[in-house]
Structure formats: structure tokens, C-alpha cells
Amino acid sequence: MTLLVVGSIALDSVSTPFGDRADILGGAASYFSVGASLFTKVRLAGVIGEDFPDEHLELFRSRNIDLQGLRKIEGGKTFRWSGKYVDRMDVAETLDTQLNVLGECKPELPDAFRDSEFVLLANDHPANQLSVTEQLNKPKFIMMDTMNLWIDNFRDDVLRVLKAVDALVCNDEEARALGENANLIAAMKNISAMGPKTVLIKKGEHGAIVLHHEKFFALPAFPLEEVKDPTGAGDTFASGVMGFLAREGNTNFATIKKAMSYGTVVASFNVEDFGLDRLRTLTRDDIDSRHAIYSNFLDVNA
Amino acid sequence: MTLLVVGSIALDSVSTPFGDRADILGGAASYFSVGASLFTKVRLAGVIGEDFPDEHLELFRSRNIDLQGLRKIEGGKTFRWSGKYVDRMDVAETLDTQLNVLGECKPELPDAFRDSEFVLLANDHPANQLSVTEQLNKPKFIMMDTMNLWIDNFRDDVLRVLKAVDALVCNDEEARALGENANLIAAMKNISAMGPKTVLIKKGEHGAIVLHHEKFFALPAFPLEEVKDPTGAGDTFASGVMGFLAREGNTNFATIKKAMSYGTVVASFNVEDFGLDRLRTLTRDDIDSRHAIYSNFLDVNA
Numbered sequence: 001m002t003l004l005v006v007g008s009i010a011l012d013s014v015s016t017p018f019g020d021r022a023d024i025l026g027g028a029a030s031y032f033s034v035g036a037s038l039f040t041k042v043r044l045a046g047v048i049g050e051d052f053p054d055e056h057l058e059l060f061r062s063r064n065i066d067l068q069g070l071r072k073i074e075g076g077k078t079f080r081w082s083g084k085y086v087d088r089m090d091v092a093e094t095l096d097t098q099l100n101v102l103g104e105c106k107p108e109l110p111d112a113f114r115d116s117e118f119v120l121l122a123n124d125h126p127a128n129q130l131s132v133t134e135q136l137n138k139p140k141f142i143m144m145d146t147m148n149l150w151i152d153n154f155r156d157d158v159l160r161v162l163k164a165v166d167a168l169v170c171n172d173e174e175a176r177a178l179g180e181n182a183n184l185i186a187a188m189k190n191i192s193a194m195g196p197k198t199v200l201i202k203k204g205e206h207g208a209i210v211l212h213h214e215k216f217f218a219l220p221a222f223p224l225e226e227v228k229d230p231t232g233a234g235d236t237f238a239s240g241v242m243g244f245l246a247r248e249g250n251t252n253f254a255t256i257k258k259a260m261s262y263g264t265v266v267a268s269f270n271v272e273d274f275g276l277d278r279l280r281t282l283t284r285d286d287i288d289s290r291h292a293i294y295s296n297f298l299d300v301n302a
Numbered sequence: 303m304t305l306l307v308v309g310s311i312a313l314d315s316v317s318t319p320f321g322d323r324a325d326i327l328g329g330a331a332s333y334f335s336v337g338a339s340l341f342t343k344v345r346l347a348g349v350i351g352e353d354f355p356d357e358h359l360e361l362f363r364s365r366n367i368d369l370q371g372l373r374k375i376e377g378g379k380t381f382r383w384s385g386k387y388v389d390r391m392d393v394a395e396t397l398d399t400q401l402n403v404l405g406e407c408k409p410e411l412p413d414a415f416r417d418s419e420f421v422l423l424a425n426d427h428p429a430n431q432l433s434v435t436e437q438l439n440k441p442k443f444i445m446m447d448t449m450n451l452w453i454d455n456f457r458d459d460v461l462r463v464l465k466a467v468d469a470l471v472c473n474d475e476e477a478r479a480l481g482e483n484a485n486l487i488a489a490m491k492n493i494s495a496m497g498p499k500t501v502l503i504k505k506g507e508h509g510a511i512v513l514h515h516e517k518f519f520a521l522p523a524f525p526l527e528e529v530k531d532p533t534g535a536g537d538t539f540a541s542g543v544m545g546f547l548a549r550e551g552n553t554n555f556a557t558i559k560k561a562m563s564y565g566t567v568v569a570s571f572n573v574e575d576f577g578l579d580r581l582r583t584l585t586r587d588d589i590d591s592r593h594a595i596y597s598n599f600l601d602v603n604a
Contacts, residue, residue, distance in 0.1 A: 087484050088485075089484070182389050182390045183529065184507065186527045186528070205486065206508035206509070207509075207520075209522065217602075218509075218525070218599070218600075219602070220509060220520030221520075223487045223511070223518045223520070224485075225485060225487045225488045225491065226485065226488070254603070257603075258602065261602055295602070297519060298520075298602060300559045300563055300600060301559075302559075
């Protein structure tokens with residue numbers, strides 16, 4: 001089924017213990033669309049500036065991503081983020097953020113995207129996310145991401161979006177803040193009571209846990225000896241989850257569990273190199289091979 | 303097969319968001335022996351002072367724990383620990399430690415314990431742990447615990463014990479320090495190269511991961527909405543692991559995986575109440591019932 005992502009496209013500058021990269025392709029919607037394109041046909045909605053390099057558009061096109069929702073703003077500059085990871089690399093220290101066109105433009109879906117069935121609302125101001133839900137015509141499954149900035153300062157708006165979506169994906173700190181409980185399990189139950197019947201928590205090296213219609217399921221991360229750049233780990237995890245769900249065309253618990261295992265595998269590839277460098281060359285065969293190893297790693301009876 | 307634990311027996315004073323308890327039974331060997339007694343016959347070696355309440359000895363006896371290795375030091379005072387947990391309760395803040403008899407006595411095994419086949423060396427000075435390994439007669443499987451205090455200040459001694467044991471159990475921060483790598487997977491490989499072919503890492507609410515002869519396996523924690531007191535979670539996890547291994551009488555990978563799932567279940571009960579209050583009434587049926595729920599929770603194909 002059709003899969004739409006609405007979110008940021010960025011030029012990132014990243015520093016990790018393994019090196020530095022300047023002005024590389026980044027942004028949640030970039031990571032998500034390239035990751036999900038390995039599962040299904042993806043529609044991308046977002047804004048870029050005049051400075052956005054053609055080579056990045058070529059990457060999207062090479063993955064058959066539908067760019068009808070990509071707006072290039074004349075005279076505008078692309079959103080830029082600069083961050084640093086140290087030691088355990090579990091938290092990004094943001095060095096600089098320049099919203100640029102992202103701060104100036106509200107998300108607008110082209111008519112051709114309004115019938116999208118699976119939708120990922122990447123992290124954005126909740127008012128923008130709500131506006132997208134109103135532009136959709138009978139979506140089947142909407143998942144939203146969010147962050148502490150919105151939870152802390154625009155809680156009512158976040159709650160409004162929560163009522164309009166089927167699923168939330170966020171990290172564990174965000175879930176504790178949104179669910180107002182230091183216990184993650186209790187926080188997830190509180191969030192589900194606010195609307196979404198699927199609450200999916202990303203825990204980085206500790207894996208992921210979901211609450212789906214009152215049932216829990218958790219997965220450990222794929223064990224990696226070397227993580228070069230964690231940027232986009234959460235977005236590529238979501239890309240594998242939503243890509244698999246859209247391909248299967250259903251969202252029952254069994255499919256969500258399997259989707260999470262694919263999301264884990266895509267994210268594990270993504271962090272092996274800077275930015276989108278690993279996903280650039282990643283194939284379905286790569287994913288299937290590692291998924292077989294991962295399934296064996298998970299099996300308590302193997 | 304026979305299972306021996308050598309370690310601390312304490313009187314704890316604990317404060318958590320759910321209340322306070324003073325002078326309750328604690329210490330790694332107490333948690334471990336009571337937990338493991340639900341799987342197999344346990345031998346306990348440790349020291350207590352004259353102030354140690356008889357009711358705690360009664361608990362040990364009621365679980366058929368062999369107390370021949372328990373030494374009461376005349377005129378001595380029992381080891382005391384006082385700690386506090388706040389917010390997420392993932393880290394204990396130590397308020398006070400009084401070593402008392404623990405600082406005065408080296409561990410001594412009675413002759414009747416020297417033929418123990420499965421052995422847990424609870425957290426202690428590595429010189430004491432090494433001494434115990436030398437008192438054993440052809441043990442089958444020795445697991446050691448340790449902590450940052452010893453890793454940071456007595457590294458060479460810790461390395462000596464690592465060469466004399468089959469398995470290490472510790473938390474992820476300790477593993478990163480001992481394995482000298484911020485990446486847990488890389489740190490575990492480094493530790494295994496130091497000796498133990500089984501490296502078992504406790505991650506609290508994030509579950510556990512093991513490296514066993516170059517193969518990894520991980521489990522998420524049992525999802526709990528309320529954790530009243532995390533004290534002893536790691537020791538009761540180890541008790542389920544070692545209790546199950548000793549009962550099965552083997553240590554192959556398949557048995558270790560299953561043992562970890564039982565360890566997770568025992569620990570999940572333990573943290574539901576203060577100190578050993580939950581384990582005091584816990585039965586094999588309770589464990590089996592929750593293990594069935596946990597197995598279903600883990601099953602990606604369920």
C-alpha cells in the first residue's frame with residue numbers, strides 16, 4: 001500500500017569519535033524515505049532550499065521515491081543541523097540548528113498524496129502534524145514522532161495530534177515525559193489512553209518496545225561492535241517498521257512484531273557509516289541476510 | 303547439581319519513592335540463595351555478626367539452604383548498607399556502608415562445600431574471590447560478579463579471577479569499564495578474551511545480554527508497571543540463571559538462554575516489593591506461570 005512521509009530534509013554536520021562530516025544529507029524524512037524505499041514505494045513531502053544539492057535528489061530518485069510533495073523554496077536555504085556524539089554516543093549534543101525553510105513553510109500535501117494509506121508524521125511542530133492529518137483522505141494507519149521540545153512547550157497540541165493518529169513512535173525519555181511517569185511501561189499505558197493504540201518506543205542500543213492494544217512486545221537491538229554515527233537510527237528504525245507494514249498492508253500485532261524486527265535491522269545498517277552512506281548501497285538481500293542472523297540471535301529456543 | 307554462593311549477607315536500609323525500610327535482610331548472597339532455592343538445593347557461605355536476627359536464619363532454613371558455610375562472628379556486627387533510589391530508580395545512591403564483619407573476615411569454605419559444582423562468587427574483593435576458587439575441588443562452572451570499585455582500583459586482581467572462572471556477570475557500566483570500550487558489544491568481546499567464555503550483562507529495565515563462546519543472545523526485561531525496590535534485582539537474576547543451570551546440570555548455549563529467561567522472571571518478582579518480601583512467599587508455580595507469560599511476550603511469531 002502507499003506510504004507517505006512528511007518531515008524534515010536537512011543538511012547535517014556531524015562529529016563522532018570516528019570522524020566528522022559537513023553538510024551531508026540528513027533529516028528525518030530523508031532517512032525514512034530511503035530506508036522505507038527498500039520495502040515499498042514511498043512518497044516524500046517536505047521543503048528544501050535553493051542550496052539543496054542535486055545529488056541528493058538523485059539518491060531519492062534512484063530509490064523510486066515520489067517527490068511530488070518536495071517543495072524547493074526560491075531564495076530559501078535548506079534546514080541545517082549540527083551535532084556531536086561522544087563516549088557511548090547514546091545522546092546527540094546539538095551544536096547548531098538553522099530552521100531556514102523549515103521555519104517558514106507549513107507542510108502542504110499535493111492532491112496526489114492525499115489518498116496515502118500509511119503515513120509517517122516525522123518530528124515537527126504538532127500544529128503542522130495536525131494539519132497534515134486534516135489533509136489526508138481516509139488514511140489507514142498514521143504514525144507520529146515527536147520530541148521533548150513539543151511535549152514540554154506545546155503539550156495540548158501534542159495531545160490533539162495523538163487523538164488523530166494510530167501510533168506514536170518516540171524514544172524512552174520522550175515517552176516518560178509525555179506519559180508523565182518515570183516507569184516506561186506505565187508511561188506507555190498512559191500514552192495509549194491518550195489515543196494511539198500502538199505506542200512504539202525506541203531505546204537505541206537497548207532495542208525497542210511496543211504496546212499494541214494492551215499487549216507488550218520488546219526486542220533487543222542487533223549487536224554491533226562499532227557504531228560510527230547514530231544519526232537517523234530512530235528514523236531508519238521507523239522506516240523499516242512502516243515500510244514492512246505498508247508492504248504487508250496490515251497492522252495486526254503479529255505484523256507489527258515482524259515489522260519491528262525489520263526496523264531494527266535497517267537501523268543497524270544505518271549506524272555503521274556516516275549519514276546515509278550505508279543505506280545508499282543497501283539492498284533487499286542485505287536486509288534479508290541480516291534479518292536471518294537477527295532472527296536466530298533472538299530465538300531463545302535456537 | 304550442587305550450587306554454592308559465596309558473598310555478602312547484610313542488613314539494608316532502603317528508601318524508594320514507594321517507602322522506606324530499615325534493617326531488612328539484604329546482601330547479594332541472601333538474595334541469591336533464596337532465589338536459587340526455588341530451583342535447586344543451595345549452599346550459602348558468608349559471615350554475619352551477633353546482631354543478625356534469627357528470623358532471617360529461619361527464612362534460609364525454610365528454603366532448605368545449607369548454612370554450614372555461614373559463620374557468625376562473636377562480638378561482630380553484620381554488614382550494613384543504606385541506599386536510596388529516586389525518579390527512574392535505575393541507580394542506587396549509597397548513603398552509608400558499614401563493612402563490619404565483612405571487612406574483617408576472609409571467605410572460608412567448610413570441607414563439605416569444597417566439592418560444589420556450580421558456584422556464584424558474589425561481588426567481593428577480587429583477592430577474596432580468587433581465594434574461594436582455590437578452595438574448590440574441580441568445580442564445573444564458576445560465575446563471578448564484580449563492581450567498579452574493584453575494576454578501577456584492583457584491576458590486576460580482577461583479571462586474575464577472570465582467568466579462574468567460567469563466567470562473569472555484571473552490569474553494563476561495569477562491563478564497559480572492565481572491557482575498556484564504550485561499546486558494550488566490543489567490551490564484552492574484550493572481557494571474554496580475558497578468560498570467561500560466558501559474559502553475562504545485566505541491564506536492569508533494558509534486560510540482559512550474554513556472549514557465550516563468541517555467540518550473542520539478548521532478552522528484554524519483563525515489563526513491569528511498578529517497581530517498588532530494585533535492590534537485589536541483579537542478584538536474583540543471577541540466582542535464576544545459576545539455579546536453572548545447576549538444576550539442568552549443563553551450561554550449553556541453549557540452556558544458558560533458557561536460564562536467562564528464568565533469571566529475568568525471578569528478578570521481576572523480586573523488585574515488586576521491598577527487600578526479600580516478594581521472594582519470601584514466591585513459589586515454583588508463580589515462576590512457571592510468569593515464565594509462560596514471558597515466553598509469549600518474547601515470541602516474535604506469537
